[in-house]
Amino acid sequence: MNGLPEKLTRNWLREQYLKKTANPEQVVTEIIERAKATADMNIWIVPPDMDLIRPYLERLAGLDIKNAPLWGIPFAIKDNIDLEGIKTTAGCPDYTYLPSKSAAVVKRLIDAGAIPVGKTNLDQFATGLVGTRSLFGETHNALKEELISGGSSAGSAVAVAKGQAAFALGTDTAGSGRVPAALNGIYGWKPSCGAWPLSGVVPACASIDCVTVFCHSLADCLAVDQAVRGQEPGDPWSKDYPVPSVRKPAYIYLPEEEPEFYGPFAKEYEQAWYKAVGRMTHIFPEIKRIDTALFAKAAAILYGGPWIAERWADLHHFVEAHPGSVLPVTEKILRSGADYDAASLFQAIHELQSIKAQIRTILNEGVLVMPTCGGTWTREQVRQDPIRTNSDMGRYTNHCNLLDLCAAAxxxxxxxxxxxxxxxxxxxxxxxxxxxxxxxLLIK
Structure with missing residues (x-):
């Protein structure tokens, strides 16, 4: 269709649909063409295709747009989240299976009128924050193709940034729903763990996994949240959290220490951080500085402690039965989980519980602000040093789910x-x- 904007948003699309100046099939047709034009960016594992999408377009005829908040809104699905009848790979071709039903979050979105358009690329088994650990190719950054896209929800973020979906589902264990948002200039909403159901999601660390969403606005993120939030029968991880409203925090907390920056654009990132701090100081008079050492201590537990054993527990049967199917860097990380015993796990649980109690007192009715990332890397730099570069990307993200925090990138x-x-x-x-x-407040 003529006049489709580069960035797709729920509000714009809904306005066009209500005015009958556009229809979902026209939008989907343009998305398919956009995906074909950027095929070398490795955004998709199952790309947008009319045969896949047609049944969801046809079912819109039975939905009243006024009662379906996401009517005709196209969305992408990270390929560790099930869509009925479409393969799920988790970034590993030999792991592929065909789900008989959609993940709970996907079903709820479809029930609200949203249209799934395809399955997106990811760091294999959601193990990585760079977007380069996939047998389906390295996902390119939406703005500078030589840079990483961020991961593990790489294709989901880039699909939104490139106008191939109005929103996209990701997952987040260590920052995968936030890092790609920052690197591609969009919003990443990570609800409280359990607020969105996990049934139909390939686990990374099931006890702290979270389904997330990428959008071009906070309002769009919250519209998706409202459609999918709530407990799911049979899902042991889902919880009953209320739909969030908008409430001003009592305090904004900034790190007492100077954040560390890294990568080829470290100086630019540092300057951008201080500009952001200056703006926040102007907007939020109730700013306090706090020592974030506790957050860093919790973050170190995620990959430097026994939580990596949870990934190994879920995947070791597959890894051992399929030699050569898993990328060497991914397999090395997964296998490190076999090095921990039950005693070390309980020691870490007890340490983490103490940290959580302290942080509850610190944060209380306040909000902590950190850089989403302290820098970025070229894809070539990640190839040369895959462990260290990936570790750097999680410096300000890894603590979040272990500490049972919610986050907005x-x-x-x-x-x-x-x-x-x-x-x-x-x-x-x-x-x-x-x-x-x-x-x-920041957006205003």
Whole structure:
């Protein structure tokens, strides 16, 4: 169709549909063409295709747009989340299976009128924050193709940034729903763990996994949240959290220490951070500085402690039965989980519980702000040093789910031309409305 904007949003599409100046089939047709034109960016594992999408277009005739909040809105699905009748690979061809039903979050979105358009590329088994660990190719950054896209929800973020979906589902264990948002200049919403059901999602660390969404606005993120939030019968991880409202936090907390920056654009990122701090200081008079050593201590437990054993517990049968099927860097990380015993796990649980109690007191009714990422890398640099570069990307993200925090990754002023910079608001699980309030104030 003529006049489809480069960036697709729920509000714009809904307005066009209501005015009958566009229809979903026209939008989907354009998305298919956009996906074909960027095939070398490795965004998709199952790309947009009319045969896949047609049944979802046809079912719209039976839905009243006024009662279906996501009517005709195209969305992408990370390929570790099931879509009925479409293969799930988790970034590993030999792992492929054909699900008989959609994941709970996908079903709820379809029931709200949304249209799944394809399955997106990811770091294999959601193990990585760079977007280069896939047998389906390295996902390119949406703005500078030589840079990483971020991961593990690589294709989902880039699909949104490139106008091939209005929103996209990702997952987040260590930052996979936030890092790609920052690197591609979009929003990443990570609800409280359990607020969105996990049934039909290939586990990374099931006890701290979370389904997330990428959008061009906080409002779009929250529209998706409202459609999918709520307990799911038979899902042992789902919890009953209320739909977040918008509430101003009592305090904004900034790190007392100077954040560390890394990569070829470290100086640009550092300058962007201080610009963001200056803006926040102007917007939020109730700013306090806190020592974030506890957050860093919790973050170190994720990959430097026994939680990696949870990944190994879920995947070791497949890895051992399919030699050569898993990327060497991914297999090395997964196998490290076999090095921990039950005693070390309980020691870590007890240490983490103490940290969580302290952080509950620190945050209370406040919101912590950190850079989403302290830098980025070229894809070539990641190839040369895959472990260290990936580890750097999680410096300000790894603590989140272990500490049972919610988070919103929000674009800030760009670090340089075609080099997005983002910040993340963190709050306790019960305080999602505070990160909404902080994000809304920053956007204004």
């Amino acid at each position: 929000v674009p800030a002023e760009d670090a340089a031309d075609k080099l997005p910079f983002g910040i993340t608001f963190f709050a306790q699980a019960k305080n999602e409305d505070l990160i909404c309030g902080a994000s809304e």
